[in-house]
Structure formats: structure tokens, C-alpha cells
Amino acid sequence: xxxxxxxxxxxxxxxxxxxxxxxxxxxxxxxxxxxxxxxxxxxxxxxxxxxxxxxxxxxxxxxxxxxxxxxxxxxxxxxxxxxxxxxxxxxxxxxxxxxxxxxxxxxxxxxxxxxxxxxxxxxxxxxxxxxxxxxxxxxxxxxxxxxxxxxxxxxxxxxxxxxxxxxxxxxxxxxxxxxxxxxxxxxxxxxxxxxxxxxxxxxxxxxxxxxxxxxxxxxxxxxxxxxxxxxxxxxxxxxxxxxxxxxxxxxxxxxxxxxxxxxxxxxxxxxxxxxxxxxxxxxxxxxxxxxxxxxxxxxxxxxxxxxxxxxxxxxxxxxxxxxxxxxxxxxxxxxxxxxxxxxxxxxxxxxxxxxxxxxxxxxxxxxxxxxxxxxxxxxxxxxxxxxxxxxxxxxxxxxxxxxxxxxxxxxxxxxxxxxxxxxxxxxxxxxxxxxxxxxxxxxxxxxxxxxxxxxxxxxxxxxxxxxxxxxxxxxxxxxxxxxxxxxxxxxxxxxxxxxxxxxxxxxxxxxxxxxxxxxxxxxxxxxxxxxxxxxxxxxxxxxxxxxxxxxxxxxxxxxxxxxx
Amino acid sequence: xxxxxxxxxxxxxxxxxxxxxxxxxxxxxxxxxxxxxxxxxxxxxxxxxxxxxxxxxxxxxxxxxxxxxxxxxxxxxxxxxxxxxxxxxxxxxxxxxxxxxxxxxxxxxxxxxxxxxxxxxxxxxxxxxxxxxxxxxxxxxxxxxxxxxxxxxxxxxxxxxxxxxxxxxxxxxxxxxxxxxxxxxxxxxxxxxxxxxxxxxxxxxxxxxxxxxxxxxxxxxxxxxxxxxxxxxxxxxxxxxxxxxxxxxxxxxxxxxxxxxxxxxxxxxxxxxxxxxxxxxxxxxxxxxxxxxxxxxxxxxxxxxxxxxxxxxxxxxxxxxxxxxxxxxxxxxxxxxxxxxxxxxxxxxxxxxxxxxxxxxxxxxxxxxxxxx
Numbered sequence: 001x002x003x004x005x006x007x008x009x010x011x012x013x014x015x016x017x018x019x020x021x022x023x024x025x026x027x028x029x030x031x032x033x034x035x036x037x038x039x040x041x042x043x044x045x046x047x048x049x050x051x052x053x054x055x056x057x058x059x060x061x062x063x064x065x066x067x068x069x070x071x072x073x074x075x076x077x078x079x080x081x082x083x084x085x086x087x088x089x090x091x092x093x094x095x096x097x098x099x100x101x102x103x104x105x106x107x108x109x110x111x112x113x114x115x116x117x118x119x120x121x122x123x124x125x126x127x128x129x130x131x132x133x134x135x136x137x138x139x140x141x142x143x144x145x146x147x148x149x150x151x152x153x154x155x156x157x158x159x160x161x162x163x164x165x166x167x168x169x170x171x172x173x174x175x176x177x178x179x180x181x182x183x184x185x186x187x188x189x190x191x192x193x194x195x196x197x198x199x200x201x202x203x204x205x206x207x208x209x210x211x212x213x214x215x216x217x218x219x220x221x222x223x224x225x226x227x228x229x230x231x232x233x234x235x236x237x238x239x240x241x242x243x244x245x246x247x248x249x250x251x252x253x254x255x256x257x258x259x260x261x262x263x264x265x266x267x268x269x270x271x272x273x274x275x276x277x278x279x280x281x282x283x284x285x286x287x288x289x290x291x292x293x294x295x296x297x298x299x300x301x302x303x304x305x306x307x308x309x310x311x312x313x314x315x316x317x318x319x320x321x322x323x324x325x326x327x328x329x330x331x332x333x334x335x336x337x338x339x340x341x342x343x344x345x346x347x348x349x350x351x352x353x354x355x356x357x358x359x360x361x362x363x364x365x366x367x368x369x370x371x372x373x374x375x376x377x378x379x380x381x382x383x384x385x386x387x388x389x390x391x392x393x394x395x396x397x398x399x400x401x402x403x404x405x406x407x408x409x410x411x412x413x414x415x416x417x418x419x420x421x422x423x424x425x426x427x428x429x430x431x432x433x434x435x436x437x438x439x440x441x442x443x444x445x446x447x448x449x450x451x452x453x454x455x456x457x458x459x460x461x462x463x464x465x466x467x468x469x470x471x472x473x474x475x476x477x478x479x480x481x482x483x484x485x486x487x488x489x490x491x492x493x494x495x496x497x498x499x500x501x502x503x504x505x506x507x508x509x510x511x512x513x514x515x516x517x518x519x520x521x522x523x524x525x526x527x528x529x530x531x532x533x534x535x536x537x538x539x540x541x542x543x544x545x546x547x548x549x550x551x552x553x554x555x556x557x558x559x560x561x562x563x564x
Numbered sequence: 565x566x567x568x569x570x571x572x573x574x575x576x577x578x579x580x581x582x583x584x585x586x587x588x589x590x591x592x593x594x595x596x597x598x599x600x601x602x603x604x605x606x607x608x609x610x611x612x613x614x615x616x617x618x619x620x621x622x623x624x625x626x627x628x629x630x631x632x633x634x635x636x637x638x639x640x641x642x643x644x645x646x647x648x649x650x651x652x653x654x655x656x657x658x659x660x661x662x663x664x665x666x667x668x669x670x671x672x673x674x675x676x677x678x679x680x681x682x683x684x685x686x687x688x689x690x691x692x693x694x695x696x697x698x699x700x701x702x703x704x705x706x707x708x709x710x711x712x713x714x715x716x717x718x719x720x721x722x723x724x725x726x727x728x729x730x731x732x733x734x735x736x737x738x739x740x741x742x743x744x745x746x747x748x749x750x751x752x753x754x755x756x757x758x759x760x761x762x763x764x765x766x767x768x769x770x771x772x773x774x775x776x777x778x779x780x781x782x783x784x785x786x787x788x789x790x791x792x793x794x795x796x797x798x799x800x801x802x803x804x805x806x807x808x809x810x811x812x813x814x815x816x817x818x819x820x821x822x823x824x825x826x827x828x829x830x831x832x833x834x835x836x837x838x839x840x841x842x843x844x845x846x847x848x849x850x851x852x853x854x855x856x857x858x859x860x861x862x863x864x865x866x867x868x869x870x871x872x873x874x875x876x877x878x879x880x881x882x883x884x885x886x887x888x889x890x891x892x893x894x895x896x897x898x899x900x901x902x903x904x905x906x907x908x909x910x911x912x913x914x915x916x917x918x919x920x921x922x923x924x925x926x927x928x929x930x931x932x933x934x935x936x937x
Binding site (some may be wrong): 050070125128129132133136225226227230233241243244247248323328409413416417420427428506507509510511512518521522524525526527528529530531532533537 | 611615618620621622641642643644645646649650653654656657658661663664677751753754795797798800801803804805806810811813814821822825828829838903926932936937
């Protein structure tokens with residue numbers, strides 16, 4: 001499918017026919033939209049209907065019941081302000097790091113860039129237990145934030161930092177630093193350079209990242225349950241309880257619709273600020289834009305960023321690694337050796353190490369699905385800049401993001417009632433796992449690809465074909481180098497999303513094919529040093545694996561990028 | 565271009581086909597004849613695949629399952645569906661057109677909703693006669709007891725060393741000053757052991773019919789609250805995050821866990837039973853029985869009945885403690901050594917009639933939540 005892209009692109013450009021290009025775009029948008037229609041919209045609307053139209057007649061009275069319930073209103077208000085606060089906080093603390101990665105050369109940069117994704121993939125319960133060891137009172141710091149909204153905010157920053165740093169950092173690194181340098185030479189103070197030069201250029205990627213952080217915080221589940229104590233509840237928690245615990249599908253449906261409406265409104269708002277971009281700018285490759293540090297202020301920027309990351313990530317994750325080596329018989333690899341133990345050959349103790357293979361396989365499939373569909377979607381969204389195309393883009397973009405703002409339990413229970421007949425009797429099919437992961441990964445892929453595609457100046461392609469380049473050659477020398485970097489970043493994100501996905505997998509995984517987060521969760525569900533240690537060892541392996549895989553993908557640069 | 569059309573068209577056709585064929589028929593469930601042949605499991609002439617829906621803590625030794633498959637020609641496919649509550653609700657949602665043939669792992673607190681929602685078809689295993697009668701709660705033959713355990717308060721032995729600070733032995737001990745800020749429980753609305761402990765207080769102190777905020781059992785919770793009890797979402801957070809005993813990493817020496825947790829904390833089996841790192845306050849124990857049943861609309865009801873008989877057979881029953889930290893229900897089943905040595909016998913666990921739980925559970929949780937949220 002990827003191979004079809006150059007033909008499409010060049011066909012639409014060289015003939016220059018607006019109508020024809022609109023048709024192409026529609027066709028490109030079809031696979032991702034059909035995919036989402038079948039695997040998301042259909043199950044979700046089925047479960048909502050089951051709640052609102054239980055015996056063939058509509059039950060709208062439940063809306064009134066829910067909205068007049070003060071505890072529900074409290075939940076909604078808390079969810080809203082908690083997610084806005086998390087998003088603002090996350091963007092503020094992550095922007096300096098994005099600048100650091102975009103602008104400077106320093107030791108260990110590549111590994112750190114990849115390692116950023118580690119928090120993003122770790123199962124919530126593992127991180128939360130580690131965090132309790134740091135800020136749970138009686139822990140390393142002696143500070144007790146357990147049950148406060150601060151614990152929730154810190155954890156949200158912990159999980160979403162990478163989203164902002166990597167999304168904004170990638171865009172920032174393609175901006176020609178000479179723009180900023182000339183402004184400075186002309187006497188502008190740093191804050192003005194940032195406000196007038198840099199900010200307009202990175203704004204759309206900040207909006208893209210912020211909307212994802214918002215969605216994750218808005219639908220936060222595990223963090224709120226574990227660190228927020230029992231008085232803090234989000235809409236997501238309430239939806240889970242009403243669906244899976246009480247089977248009050250009517251109340252759950254109302255809450256899910258509220259969640260959907262808020263998510264769409266917020267996404268449209270973010271979408272608007274994303275489109276307000278300024279100029280088509282020639283992109284630079286990262287190696288051209290990074291500088292070695294010169295002034296002490298620059299060195300201070302790097303040091304303080306690294307210190308911040310060391311505290312936020314190093315301490316809780318370090319504690320986790322330390323615990324994975326701290327066996328009852330002293331320091332050692334005991335828990336790691338135990339991972340290969342079949343433990344009397346139990347069905348649920350398929351050697352936990354097998355989960356590594358399962359996770360990699362599912363992640364590979366999910367990444368492939370997400371990249372193919374993501375490329376189609378991104379290309380359709382970029383469009384030709386006409387008014388019709390921008391309305392179309394806005395809706396496609398929003399549609400792709402909606403799954404991130406929907407509760408896994410709504411989708412999971414929806415699967416149960418729609419995929420129950422041939423030819424789609426998929427309820428116990430292993431295919432649902434990579435499919436579910438791809439749905440979650442798709443918005444990341446699209447958000448990383450769109451800015452890249454959008455920044456391609458059509459005149460570049462026109463010039464190339466005018467000079468006699470074949471369509472394939474135009475694609476290879478113009479599109480690939482520009483999109484390639486975004487594609488590599490997108491693959492990394494998709495892979496990481498799949499490795500770490502838990503909510504949907506918990507409903508879909510079969511006991512004989514657990515993924516790593518499932519295996520970790522399983523071990524943590526049983527008492528004893530042996531089980532706890534295995535969970536920590538498995539988490540450490542998941543961390544290392546993430547770093548390795550993402551480093552490899554980050555290193556992969558399509559040929560020709562250096563000529564660009 | 566053709567490729568795109570093909571993909572889109574195919575997807576639409578599949579979608580339309582799937583939509584068109586929905587709407588399941590609910591056939592009446594035929595009675596299942598006893599399956600045992602001279603007391604042994606039957607062998608199927610042609611290979612059969614049996615799907616078993618379980619909660620995600622289900623475990624059985626592979627060789628035990630292999631023996632079953634070899635003996636009966638039935639291939640078992642396990643489907644994990646979240647915790648016991650989520651699994652049961654998923655089954656209720658798909659009643660009549662089930663994901664599996666057998667469901668295992670709903671407890672007496674879910675039994676009421678299971679029976680109400682016409683989820684199962686009856687089969688009374690021939691081997692039910694070997695089961696301790698106190699666990700047979702459902703006379704209609706829908707739900708077969710498979711294992712039982714107890715939810716009890718566990719203590720960290722190392723935290724109670726001197727005479728001024730002795731291990732509490734009763735509910736009353738948990739509201740006294742020596743254990744102020746030292747007890748952690750799970751939220752009954754989100755956690756199964758949390759719910760069991762709340763039910764234990766209702767069974768102990770009464771007042772389950774009282775809908776006011778002054779119900780007797782709630783007065784006990786007010787005292788617990790005044791004594792600084794902390795409430796967390798799940799067993800994992802309570803045991804590993806807050807409990808100080810054994811493998812726990814927190815600073816609370818008292819936690820709501822299971823009667824079978826202490827053996828898991830014993831690394832050195834030469835320890836005497838009263839030296840194990842953690843122990844159980846037996847007065848606080850609440851009985852929990854896990855059931856299995858045949859789902860209405862099962863593709864293979866006879867194979868499902870065979871699996872129920874297998875779960876009440878000697879090899880599965882003996883395997884249950886080591887794999888799932890619970891006790892067998894069949895009388896006379898031998899226990900593993902560490903289990904026998906390090907679990908305190910729970911002679912008279914607290915219980916409530918499952919019909920009461922089904923009728924009042926949501927209100928009790930609401931009353932509890934009003935006090936704590």
C-alpha cells in the first residue's frame with residue numbers, strides 16, 4: 001500500500017486537477033475511516049444503543065437523572081480541570097527539554113531521546129507502586145502526596161512528558177536556527193525571539209501534542225484510582241464502574257456521550273489553533289540545526305533539564321530497577337531467572353519471558369497497520385489547501401483522535417456484542433489485540449506525519465518533475481526525506497504504544513498469549529517476594545526493550561536524507 | 565486506485581454482511597444427561613474444542629489440563645475477561661450467545677446477579693456429592709462450587725513486638741489507639757476483597773436493613789475512620805504499596821488480604837508457624853466461594869459438563885491451593901505442606917445470604933461511599 005503513494009501524489013500534482021485530487025484524497029481516507037468504523041464506531045454505538053434503547057424504546061430520562069446527580073457533576077468538573085491543569089503543566093515543563101533536544105548536541109542525546117518513551121509504555125500500576133515508594137509518605141522523600149491532586153498531576157506529567165518533548169522537539173529541530181540567530185543579531189532579547197520567531201513555527205506541533213496530553217489526562221484511569229485516593233474520580237473511572245462493575249449501561253452511555261462531546265469540542269478547538277500556521281518553510285535536517293553548547297546559559301539549560309528528568313523519571317524508575325535486583329537472598333538476578341520458570345507448568349505461568357515474544361509480535365503487527373493507515377489518513381488530511389479540503393481534514397483528523405478519548409471498557413464491551421456472529425466472530429481472536437493497539441497508535445502516527453507532509457512545498461515537487469524526474473523519483477527525493485524522519489518517529493511511538501497498552505489488552509488477551517504488561521499485572525496480583533520481584537524484573541526488561549527498539553527505529557533514516 | 569476500491573469495498577461488504585446477520589435466536593436449553601462413565605470422565609469420539617471463560621487470576625498446572633485433554637479428547641481454550649466482576653458482567657451482556665461454554669470464577673457476591681440474568685443452564689455434577697455441603701448455595705444446579713477462600717485482615721508480625729503493642733485479635737482491636745493510622749483496606753466499590761471486608765462488618769455488626777447513615781455496621785466504619793484507616797483502590801495497591809509485612813513495600817502493618825496470603829511470604833520453610841512474616845486475624849475472615857457453570861447457548865454443553873466434573877475431580881482440586889491460593893471444596897483433598905503449616909484454620913468465617921447481598925449490595929456501597937467520599 002505504501003508503494004501506491006508516489007503514484008497518487010504525483011498523479012494529483014502533475015495533472016493539477018482539483019477534482020481529481022479530491023477524489024484521491026477521499027479514497028486515501030477510506031481505509032482508515034472504514035477501519036475505525038468497523039472496529040470502533042460500530043461497537044461503541046452498539047453499546048451506547050444497548051444502554052439508551054434497551055427494549056426498543058428510547059430512554060432519555062436517564063440524561064436528567066445523571067445531570068441532576070451532584071456527585072456526577074462533581075466528577076465531570078474534576079475531570080475537566082484536572083486534565084486542563086495536567087496539560088498546561090506538562091507543556092510548560094516539557095518545552096525547555098524540546099528546545100534542548102532540537103538545538104543542542106550533547107553526550108547521550110540519542111539514548112535519552114529514546115529513553116523518554118519509557119515512562120510512556122510502563123503499566124500504570126507498576127509506576128504507581130514505585131511512585132508510592134517516593135511520594136507516598138514514609139518513602140524515599142518522606143513527602144506524602146498520596147491521595148492528593150498533586151500526585152495525579154505529577155503522574156500525568158510523568159507519563160505524557162515524552163509526548164510533548166518528542167512531538168515538539170521533532171518539529172523544532174527542522175526549523176532553521178539562522179532565523180533565530182539573525183533576530184538575535186538584530187538585537188532582539190531571547191523572549192522576543194521565542195515569542196515572535198520560534199513560537200509561531202512550533203505552535204501547531206505544541207497544539208498537536210497538547211491535545212494528546214489532554215486526552216490522556218481526561219481519560220486517566222489507573223493513576224486516578226491508585227494515586228488519587230478514593231475521593232478523586234474521573235469520568236473514565238465512573239464509566240468503567242458503571243459498565244464493568246454495575247452493568248448500568250444507561251448511565252454509562254450518558255457518561256460516554258458526555259465524554260465524547262467534550263473530547264470533540266476540545267479537539268476542534270485544538271485543531272483550529274493547529275491550522276493557523278504561518279509560512280511554508282524550508283526544513284533543515286537535525287544534524288544541520290543542532291549546535292554544540294557555547295554560552296554558560298546554554299549549558300545551564302541542558303543541566304537543569306537533565307536534572308529535572310533525573311528527579312522525575314530517574315528516582316521512581318531507579319527504585320523499580322533496584323527492587324528487581326533486591327532478592328530475599330541479597331542482590332542478584334534471582335527474579336530474572338525466575339522469569340523463565342514455568343512454575344510447575346501452570347497455564348497462567350507460561351514462562352513470563354514468553355510474554356516478550358508475544359509483545360514484540362503484536363507491536364510489530366500494530367505498527368504496520370498503524371503506519372499504513374496513518375499514511376493514508378495523513379495524506380488525505382493534508383489535502384490541497386482548498387476550503388472544502390480543510391473542512392474534510394478537520395473532521396478526519398478529529399475522527400481519528402476520538403478513540404483516544406473513549407473508554408477502553410466501552411469499546412471492549414461493544415466488541416462483545418457486535419463481533420458475535422460470523423463472518424466477524426472475533427470475540428476471542430488474537431487479531432483484536434494488534435487492531436486495538438493500532439487504533440490507539442493511529443492518532444500519534446497521523447499527528448507526526450501531517451506536519452511533515454504539510455511542510456512540503458508543492459513547488460519542490462513541481463520543479464523536480466519539470467526537470468524530468470519520474471513520479472517515483474520525485475517521491476523518493478522530495479517526499480521520503482522529509483516524511484521519513486516523521487515516519488521513523490511515528491513508528492517508534494506506535495511500537496511503544498503497543499508495547500505498553502493495557503486497558504484494551506486486558507479484555508482481549510488470552511491467558512496463553514499474555515503481553516508484557518499483562519504478565520506484569522498478573523504477577524503483581526499475587527502475594528510474595530517472588531511475584532513482586534518478577535513484576536519488577538519484567539518491568540525492567542520492558543524498559544530496556546523500549547529503549548533498544550526505539551533507538552533502532554530513531555536511528556533508521558531513509559537514504560538520501562543527508563542530500564536533502 | 566483499484567487497490568483502494570478493493571479494500572474499501574471489501575470492508576463495506578463485510579460490514580453489511582455482519583450487520584445483516586445479527587439478532588440471535590434463544591433456543592430453550594435441553595437438559596444435559598450425566599456424563600460420567602463408571603465414575604470416570606467420558607471420551608469424545610471426535611475432537612471437541614471447549615471454551616472456558618475465567619477471571620484473570622485463574623491458573624491450573626499445565627500437566628493437569630493436559631491429562632484432561634488426553635483423556636477426554638476435549639481441547640480447552642481459556643478466555644480471560646478481566647476481574648471476576650467484569651467477567652461476570654461481560655457474560656451477562658452476552659447471555660444466550662456466549663463467548664464461551666463454561667464460566668468459572670464468580671463468587672457468592674455475584675451469584676445473585678448471575679442467577680437473575682438467566683445466564684446459565686442447569687447441570688448438577690455427579691461429583692457434587694463429594695463436596696462439603698456448606699459451599700453448595702444454589703439448589704437449582706446452575707452454579708457449582710469449585711473452591712473457597714477467606715478474606716481476612718493480615719498483620720505484619722515484625723510490627724507487633726512488645727506487650728504494649730500486641731497483634732489485634734478482633735474487629736475491636738482495629739479501632740484501638742495502638743493501631744491508629746496502621747490499617748489499610750480496599751475500596752468496596754472497586755475491589756473484591758474490599759467488598760468482602762465491608763460485608764464482613766455487616767455480618768458482624770448487623771444493621772444491613774438500616775438505610776440510614778446510623779446503621780450499626782456504619783458506626784463501626786466511623787470508628788475505623790476516626791482511627792485513621794486508609795482506603796485504596798485495589799488489592800495490589802494495598803498489599804504492595806501500603807502494607808509493611810512480607811513483600812509489601814509500605815508502612816501499614818495491617819491490611820485486608822486473604823487467609824492464604826501468609827504461606828506466600830514464607831521463604832524459609834523451617835520457620836515455625838507462629839514465626840511466619842505475616843499472619844491472619846481469623847475473627848475478621850469472610851467466606852468467599854468461587855463457582856463455575858455452563859453458559860446458556862454453549863456450543864458444547866456435554867463437553868462443558870465434562871469440564872465441571874473434571875474441576876471437582878481429585879487432580880484439579882489438589883492443584884487449586886498451589887495455583888490460585890484457595891482451598892478445595894471436595895472433602896478430604898490433601899493440602900500442600902506450606903499451606904497446611906502456615907495458614908491458620910478459619911473455623912467459623914462470617915457469611916451473608918447471597919440473596920441479601922444481591923438485593924442490597926449497591927445500597928451498602930452507596931452508604932459506605934457517603935461516609936468516605
